[in-house]
Every structure is written in C-alpha cells, then in structure tokens.
Amino acid sequence: MNIWRMTFKEIVFRKSASLLALAAVAVAVAALVGSLMALDLHQRQSEQVLEAHEERVESLMAELGDEMRKASLKLSYNLLIVPQDQNLRDWYTEGYGKQYMPEEYVDRLASSNLMTVQHLLPTLQQRVEWPEQDGRTILLIGTRGYVSYPDQKAKKPLDLGHMVPQGTVVLGYQLQQLLSAKEGDTVRLLGRDFAVHRCHEERGSRDDITAWIALGEAQELLGRQGQINAILALKCMSCQGVGLHSVRGEVGRVLPDTQVVEMGSRVLARYESRARVGEEAKAALEQERQHHAAMHARREATAGVLSPVLILAAAVWLALSAFRDVRLRRGEYGILRAIGVRSGRVLTMFLAKAAVVGLAGGVLGYAAGVLVGVYFGRGAGSGAQVLLTPAEMLRPDWAALALTVALAVSILGAWIPAMLAARTDPAMILREGGR
Amino acid sequence: MLEASGLTKQFSGPNGTVTALSDVSLRAEPGEFLAVQGPSGCGKTTLMMILGALLRPTAGEVRIDGEDPYRLSPEARSRFRAERIGFVFQEFYLVPYLSVLENIMAPSLARPHPNPKARAYELIDHFQLADRAAHVPAALSTGERQRVALARALFHDPKLLLADEPTGNLDAANAERVLSYLTAFAQSGGTVLMVTHHADAAGYAHRALEMASGTLAPTAAGS
Numbered sequence: 210m211n212i213w214r215m216t217f218k219e220i221v222f223r224k225s226a227s228l229l230a231l232a233a234v235a236v237a238v239a240a241l242v243g244s245l246m247a248l249d250l251h252q253r254q255s256e257q258v259l260e261a262h263e264e265r266v267e268s269l270m271a272e273l274g275d276e277m278r279k280a281s282l283k284l285s286y287n288l289l290i291v292p293q294d295q296n297l298r299d300w301y302t303e304g305y306g307k308q309y310m311p312e313e314y315v316d317r318l319a320s321s322n323l324m325t326v327q328h329l330l331p332t333l334q335q336r337v338e339w340p341e342q343d344g345r346t347i348l349l350i351g352t353r354g355y356v357s358y359p360d361q362k363a364k365k366p367l368d369l370g371h372m373v374p375q376g377t378v379v380l381g382y383q384l385q386q387l388l389s390a391k392e393g394d395t396v397r398l399l400g401r402d403f404a405v406h407r408c409h410e411e412r413g414s415r416d417d418i419t420a421w422i423a424l425g426e427a428q429e430l431l432g433r434q435g436q437i438n439a440i441l442a443l444k445c446m447s448c449q450g451v452g453l454h455s456v457r458g459e460v461g462r463v464l465p466d467t468q469v470v471e472m473g474s475r476v477l478a479r480y481e482s483r484a485r486v487g488e489e490a491k492a493a494l495e496q497e498r499q500h501h502a503a504m505h506a507r508r509e510a511t512a513g514v515l516s517p518v519l520i521l522a523a524a525v526w527l528a529l530s531a532f533r534d535v536r537l538r539r540g541e542y543g544i545l546r547a548i549g550v551r552s553g554r555v556l557t558m559f560l561a562k563a564a565v566v567g568l569a570g571g572v573l574g575y576a577a578g579v580l581v582g583v584y585f586g587r588g589a590g591s592g593a594q595v596l597l598t599p600a601e602m603l604r605p606d607w608a609a610l611a612l613t614v615a616l617a618v619s620i621l622g623a624w625i626p627a628m629l630a631a632r633t634d635p636a637m638i639l640r641e642g643g644r
Numbered sequence: 645m646l647e648a649s650g651l652t653k654q655f656s657g658p659n660g661t662v663t664a665l666s667d668v669s670l671r672a673e674p675g676e677f678l679a680v681q682g683p684s685g686c687g688k689t690t691l692m693m694i695l696g697a698l699l700r701p702t703a704g705e706v707r708i709d710g711e712d713p714y715r716l717s718p719e720a721r722s723r724f725r726a727e728r729i730g731f732v733f734q735e736f737y738l739v740p741y742l743s744v745l746e747n748i749m750a751p752s753l754a755r756p757h758p759n760p761k762a763r764a765y766e767l768i769d770h771f772q773l774a775d776r777a778a779h780v781p782a783a784l785s786t787g788e789r790q791r792v793a794l795a796r797a798l799f800h801d802p803k804l805l806l807a808d809e810p811t812g813n814l815d816a817a818n819a820e821r822v823l824s825y826l827t828a829f830a831q832s833g834g835t836v837l838m839v840t841h842h843a844d845a846a847g848y849a850h851r852a853l854e855m856a857s858g859t860l861a862p863t864a865a866g867s
Contacts, residue, residue: 210752210753215741215746218746221741223741540735544739545753548731549727549754550753635698639698640689640690640693
C-alpha cells in the first residue's frame with residue numbers, strides 16, 4: 210500500500226470526474242500546443258510562399274538583366290558625326306549638310322580603336338537635279354560602305370545595302386519605278402553610265418528618291434574630291450545605357466573639329482523600363498512579406514489571448530473539481546488522519562492525483578494539439594502545403610512546455626482544495642459523521 | 645492505562661459558547677472494557693475524540709500509557725495515535741476504492757509495518773473475511789464493513805481501542821459479533837472504551853458510565 214497505488218485506484222474509481230479533469234487539462238494544453246503549431250506552420254508557409262515569390266522575382270530580374278544585355282547589344286547607339294561648323298537646323302531641314310570634312314577622318318576614327326564606336330559609314334550627300342530625267346531632284350549619296358576597325362577586319366563586314374561597287378548604282382523605290390529599272394540595267398546619271406546594282410523596296414522615306422553610288426565617283430561628279438559631309442557610326446556599343454556622354458568625348462578627342470549627334474537611342478528608355486519593372490516586383494515582394502508578418506502578428510495576438518483564457522478556464526475547472534473531491538472524500542481524509550496519517554501525506558495524496566491527471570492530460574493535449582495545429586495550420590495557410598517530419602511535429606521544447614503547463618495548471622488548480630483537505634480537523638469530520 | 649481528569653471542552657460558535665464536556669474524569673485499566681452511555685448530543689463523541697488525541701480539551705489532562713498526547717507536536721501526536729490507538733466508528737469510514745485487504749493495510753501509510761500483507765491476512769482470517777479480501781466496501785454487508793473497520797483498527801495492535809457507536813448500523817446478530825470481538829480484545833489485554841446509546845451494547849462492558857449534559861457518572865447497573 211502506498212500513495213501512488215491509492216492515487217491510481219482513486220482515479221479509476223471516480224472515472225467520470227477524473228476524465229473530466231483530464232479533458233480540461235488536455236483541452237488547455239491542446240489549445241496552447243495547437244496555437245504554437247499553427248503559428249509555426251503559418252510561419253513556414255509564409256516563408257515558403259515568400260521564398261517562391263522571391264525566386265520568381267530573382268528569376269524575373271535575371272531575365273530582365275539578360276534581356277537588357279541583349280537589348281543593349283541590339284539597341285546600340287547610332288551616331289552622326291558632322292563637321293563642327295555644320296548648322297544642325299540646316300541638316301534637319303535639308304536632310305544633309307553643306308559643310309565638309311576630309312574623308313581621311315573616317316580612317317582616323319577607325320584606326321583610333323575606340324571600343325564604343327564601330328561600323329563607320331562615310332557619306333557624301335547632296336541634292337541634285339537629274340538632267341537625264343527632266344531635271345528631277347534626287348538625293349545622291351556617295352558611300353564606300355562600312356569601314357571596320359583594323360582588328361575587326363576578320364569579321365564579316367556589316368552589310369545593310371550600302372556597299373556600292375564602282376560603276377554601279379543602287380536605286381530607291383521611286384527611282385526604280387520611274388525608270389522601270391532592274392538589276393543589271395544601265396542608267397545614265399550626271400553624264401555617266403551606271404549599272405543597276407540593286408533596287409530597294411519601298412521604305413516610305415527619302416531613301417525612295419535616293420541614288421547611291423561609290424563615294425569616289427560621287428566626289429568626282431559633285432566636285433568634292435577627298436571630302437565627305439557625314440560619318441554615320443552605326444551600332445555603337447553601349448554599356449547598359451551609360452556612356453553616351455563619354456562616347457561624344459572620345460570621338461571629340463580623335464576628331465576635334467566635328468560634332469556628334471545621337472540618332473534615336475532607345476537603349477536608355479528600355480533599360481529604365483526594365484529597371485522599373487524589377488523595382489515594382491521587389492516592392493510587391495516586400496509588401497507581401499509585410500502582409501504575412503502582419504497576419505502572423507494578428508494570429509500571435511489571438512493565440513496570446515485564447516491560450517491563457519483556456520488555461521485559466523481549465524485551472525478554474527480543476528479547482529472546482531478538486532473542491533468537489535474534497536467534499537466527497539472528507540470521511541476518507543478524516544479516518545486517515547485519525548489513524549495517524551500526517552497532514553503532509555494527505556496533501557501529497559491529493560496533489561499526486563493532480564499530477565497524474567495533469568501529466569496524462571498534458572500528453573493527450575500535446576498529441577491533440579499537434580494534430581489540431583497541423584490540420585488548422587494547413588487549412589489557414591495561403592495554399593502552400595507544408596509537410597512536417599515527425600521530428601518537427603514532436604518538438605521536445607513544446608512537449609516540455611505542454612507537460613509543464615499541464616502540471617502547473619493541475620497542481621495550482623488543486624493546491625487550495627488540497628491545503629483545505631490537509632488542514633481539516635479530523636475530529637470535526639468524524640464528529641459530523643464524515644459529512 | 646487510560647486516565648482522564650477534569651476534562652472540559654467548550655465550543656465557540658455564532659450563538660455563543662457551548663460546553664460539551666464539563667470536568668469529566670475517568671480511568672480504564674489494561675484488559676478493561678468500558679462503556680459510556682448516554683443520549684445523542686450528550687458529549688459522548690467529544691469525549692471519545694479527546695481521549696483519542698484528536699481534539700484538544702479546553703481544560704483537563706489525558707494520559708494514555710502514562711503519556712499526555714496533547715503535550716506532543718501535531719506530527720508526534722499523529723505517530724502516537726498510529727502506534728497506540730485504534731478507532732471504530734458507526735459510519736465505518738472505509739476507503740471506497742480500496743479492497744478489504746487494502747483498507748485493513750491503510751494504517752501502514754501512517755506507520756510502516758514490517759510485513760503489512762501478512763498482518764492484514766491474519767486479521768482477515770480472524771474476522772472471517774477471507775472470501776471478501778479483494779472486494780471493495782460497496783460489495784460488503786454492513787456487518788462485514790464493520791469487521792473490516794475493526795480489523796483496520798487492530799492493524800498496529802494498539803493498546804487502546806476507541807469505538808464510537810460501533811453497533812449503531814448493525815442488526816442484532818452482527819452487533820453481537822462485533823461486541824464479542826471488542827470483548828476479546830479487552831480479554832487479550834487491551835483497553836476498550838465504547839460510547840453507545842444502546843444499553844444492550846453497554847451490557848458487554850465490564851463497566852458502564854452514564855453521560856448526561858457533559859458530565860459523567862456511573863450507571864445504576866454498571867460495575
């Protein structure tokens with residue numbers, strides 16, 4: 210016969226009361242563990258969602274960066290280099306310049322090895338009347354094709370239809386229509402015969418009334434030997450939208466008496482657009498992160514109220530149950546005290562029951578809390594499934610917390626009734642017939 | 645063996661002070677069976693509680709085996725009761741969830757016994773409860789319950805057995821059986837003090853005292 214045997218027998222004897230007390234502890238512990246588990250799951254789900262989002266943003270940023278790089282390659286600068294004294298208003302009005310510079314400039318620029326400037330196209334342009342075609346005004350452009358840098362000669366030359374062999378002419382659409390010309394036909398221009406090298410499709414621009422011939426022949430026909438009035442630098446390299454200013458500076462250092470005009474760069478605009486998209490994606494991610502944090506805080510606050518309320522309710526229930534127990538067991542305590550059992554042992558008997566109920570309730574509550582937490586944690590998430598390993602589900606720190614809370618609730622709930630039982634005067638109980 | 649002198653007990657309540665015992669003195673020797681008779685509320689149970697070291701008297705002195713238990717600390721007094729006094733009550737006060745065997749062994753919670761189970765079975769045999777050893781009190785008859793209570797009271801082989809209306813809930817046959825056990829205890833050298841309002845029960849005692857309004861006097865027939 211010992212106190213623990215008596216405790217277990219008493220618990221079994223008063224099954225209903227013991228089960229109710231156990232259920233109260235289990236519910237309180239389940240609420241606590243369930244809250245912790247649900248919060249943990251929510252945190253994991255949030256992290257999972259945010260990680261996925263972050264990955265998407267990173268992937269988008271990488272894609273944008275790649276696109277930007279490609280776009281930068283494709284959408285390089287087109288520069289127009291004209292003499293320093295060329296009035297640009299006249300250039301835009303006439304479509305060509307009336308100031309000239311030495312053809313040698315293009316070679317000087319090509320041999321300067323500027324990395325950012327390439328595909329140089331020297332031209333001599335002038336509006337002329339075509340005497341063989343009733344004085345029709347056309348634009349005559351002399352070109353010698355693209356001049357590549359010395360170390361790029363091995364590469365395939367850029368051919369945009371500007372290579373015009375000696376003795377040939379390239380006709381714009383309107384001129385071809387006028388002459389009904391086709392490749393190989395002979396056309397007479399400014400008193401000289403040219404074989405038609407190529408005819409352009411309609412472009413809807415002044416190119417349609419343009420005739421291209423070799424630069425040397427144009428210089429001869431126009432009386433401008435060794436002169437040009439523009440260098441087009443096409444597909445100049447760009448470094449992600451920066452460097453136009455420095456490109457101008459570099460060209461200016463090589464050709465001091467020229468001016469450089471940018472022709473329709475879209476690189477910078479596209480770069481800025483891409484950067485804006487990236488920033489918006491990052492801002493959206495940050496907003497989502499804050500939203501998840503706010504939701505987590507709200508849930509923590511709810512759990513912070515709900516768990517203590519349930520724990521308090523359980524403690525009150527246990528206290529009431531213990532008071533009832535004391536009343537029921539007055540005769541038992543009276544006779545035990547009468548036959549010499551000390552009050553400390555009576556207190557121990559009472560608290561031993563509370564400890565057993567508390568521990569059992571703690572274990573049950575912990576198991577129930579884990580299940581409830583997993584169930585609601587998944588349901589309450591934002592769709593992401595979080596599968597927990599058994600080790601994650603059975604966390605020793607939560608188990609320890611559950612058992613500590615269960616024991617504390619049981620023993621605190623039973624403490625005052627137990628003290629009353631231990632201090633009750635046995636003579637009084639026995640004189641009252643155990644009532 | 646049992647000596648009480650000038651015992652007075654007063655209870656204070658909302659309606660003033662009530663004197664339950666007034667200057668009561670008695671003496672019982674080893675081997676003596678003493679009965680205290682009287683109507684309900686005359687102070688018999690209060691006297692028994694005081695003699696059983698459960699209720700400190702307002703005045704007077706109790707000596708059991710030459711020792712005054714009220715001079716001891718509460719813990720020492722508990723040990724004193726466990727070693728020297730056995731109690732039997734009208735209400736039995738058996739622990740409802742323990743078996744007959746375990747109820748009889750309950751005093752071992754207060755004072756260890758070298759061989760509690762053997763001692764319990766010895767008492768079970770003595771009180772003819774062998775076929776009831778594993779039963780809980782709810783499964784016993786009232787007579788059997790009182791025999792279990794008697795067996796529990798004798799577990800530590802006390803010097804003094806205090807019985808408060810031990811036959812109050814029993815039929816005549818069971819009452820006679822219980823009284824014969826009390827007589828046997830006295831014959832074996834123990835001291836029995838029984839309070840009862842049944843004259844028939846008191847007839848088993850060597851000596852009967854009459855209690856009325858908190859005072860004690862020999863009965864006309866008691867000697």
